[in-house]
Every structure is written in structure tokens, then in C-alpha cells.
Amino acid sequence: MADTLSFDLKLQKPGFELAGAADIPLQGICGIVGASGSGKTTLLRALAGLEPDAIGRVRFRDTDWTGLAPQHRSIGFVFQDARLFPHLNVIDNVRYGARRRGTDETRIQEVISAFDLVGLLGRRPGTLSGGEMRRVAMARSLAAKPGILFLDEPMAGLDTDRKAEVLPYITRAVDQFSLAVLYVTHSQFEIQVLADHLLPVANGRIGSLKPGPACFTLPVAKAADGLIQFRLGETVFDYAAAGQVGERWELRPGPGALLVENHPGDATAAAVIPASVVADLDEAGGACLMVGDQKIGFPVAPGLAAGRQLWLICPGLVARCRTRKT
Secondary structure, three states: OOOEEEEEEEEOOOOEEEEEEEEEEEEEEOOOOOOOOOOOHHHHHHHHHOOOOOOEEEEOOOEEEEOOOOHOOOOOEEEEOOOOOOOOHHHHHHHHHHHHHHHOHHHHHHHHOOOOOOOOOOOHHHHHHHHHHHHHHHHHHHHHOOOEEEOOOOOOOOHHHHHHHHHHHHOOOHHOOEEEEEEEEOHHHHHHHHHEEEEEEOOOOEOOEEEEOOEEEEEOEEEOOEEEEEEEEEEEEEEEEOOOOOOOOEEEEEOOOEEOOOOOOOOOOEEEEEEEEEEEEEEOOEEEEOOOOOOOOEOOOOOOOOOOOOEEEEOOOOOEEEEOOO
């Protein structure tokens, strides 16, 4: 499988064993998920060549990484603690890896723009907020033009509000640079916002690749003053984000979403969306929903007949721009 990161690995440590295989599509963000201590970071390190005792095979597209030194694997690796150079300002931190790889200045400026760092370039890491440090660390990795980006709990230590500020920069970079990402986290919020695929790890055992959270796409119908508006039939709802009319945005119901049989009236939810049951099964064997003209996998109570009209209440709707206006 040419456009995948494929592996079959085993790693034995005192009191712990990591084992499993997967073929991960090199499109979008694959969330490596599981409880603390399950082996998520160990898997990422093994794939990066940072666990010399790991045995098995690793293949990236058409290149065999098995036995290859970490610096030759075309990986951008961002750790939990950012690991910026404290004696360098932001621009020199970003340029550091790029210069070692011979990356031109055009790429550096594109990355600076993508992560909105223009106003920070002269500052040292010690003067940055936690969210700003994460943006600089990711920009530094991307400036070196990696084939894939490994993010090891990059939002660790940030509260939900700060995460909500930083995560859109990741989705923007994925789209702008056609980037593949492996993203280690145990945060359901981060998964809801980011993940296109999920790879579960539990007690050192690597599970089967699964689809990301349910989502559908709609065009922006109206945009003004930091709000974008979507229309689905007679239903209209707003989302706090900057966008342009005609862009197609991906919308995810978000944590806490639920289905009801009657419209809830003036609900305080972010969106109340019309849906209907379809007979098709999703990958987990549950019924699918039809939202507009799109089918999404979402938990549906057994016994509801195909065609049954429902309402999807989304208290924490998550949206991200997927296709720019043409």
C-alpha cells in the first residue's frame, strides 16, 4: 500500500510489551488514542526509530524504514514540552531545522503565516504563552518539510480554552501543506476537533484502525464579524469562526451530542440539526443518520425505522474549513 505508513512491531520492556500492526492512510490526522500508560508514546517513538529494541517492520509509502536511523525517516516530531531553544528567538527557532534540511525561505515564511507568528518573531521562548510555544514548535517542525508529522500530546498542560485557540492551526496546516499527522492524545475534545482516523492502543496492544468522529459538510451561507452561518433546509445556525461565503466546512456534532424525536424548542445548544434514520450500517454495525444529503455514522437507538425523523442536538459543535472557496 503505497500511500500508507505500514508497520508490524513488537517491543519488550520490563513489565510491558507493545505489539501490533496497522496500515495508516497518509491523509489527514490519525489520532493514536488510549489511556495513560497504554503505549501510545512508545508506539510513536518506535515508528520514529527512537526505540532501538523494537523488532519488526516499518514502511513509509515506498520507503522501508526498518533499521533506518531517526534522522533519515523524514519525520517532524513535536514533544509535550515543545523543546524550543531558549537562547534563540522565534524566527531562529523556526529556521533551525529548516536550515539543516536546506529548506528555502519561501517555506519558512509560509509556515510563519500558517501559524500566525509574525508578531512573535523577535521574542524568546521564555516570554511566550503555552499556546504560543506550541505553535512555534509545530512551525519549526513543518519548516523542515517532513514527510509526516508526529505530535506527542502537544496540548498537554493547556486548558480547554487554550486548546481551542491552538487546534485550528493544526487543521489549517494539514490542509495547506497536504500533511499527514500522527497525533497522540487521551483527550476526547482534541479527538473530536482533529481526528480523521483513530488507532486505539490498550495495555500495549494496538487495535484496528477506525474512522474518526461523525461529520458532515456544509457551505458557508453567510459570514460577518467573526461568525459564519450555515443553512440546512429551513434550519439556520451560526458558528464562531472567520470564513468566507462558499467555503465548505466540516461539522462534527461534538461531545455530548444526542438524538431526540421532537424539536427541543429554544435550546441553548450550539445547533439543533434535522436528521433521519437510514437502513445502512456504519462500520460499527449501527444504523446511520442522513443529515441533508449525507450519511454519517452516529449511535441510533435500536428499533427506529428507516426514514424516522429526528433532531440532532449539538451542545459543542466543532467545525473546520475543508475546502476553500473556488
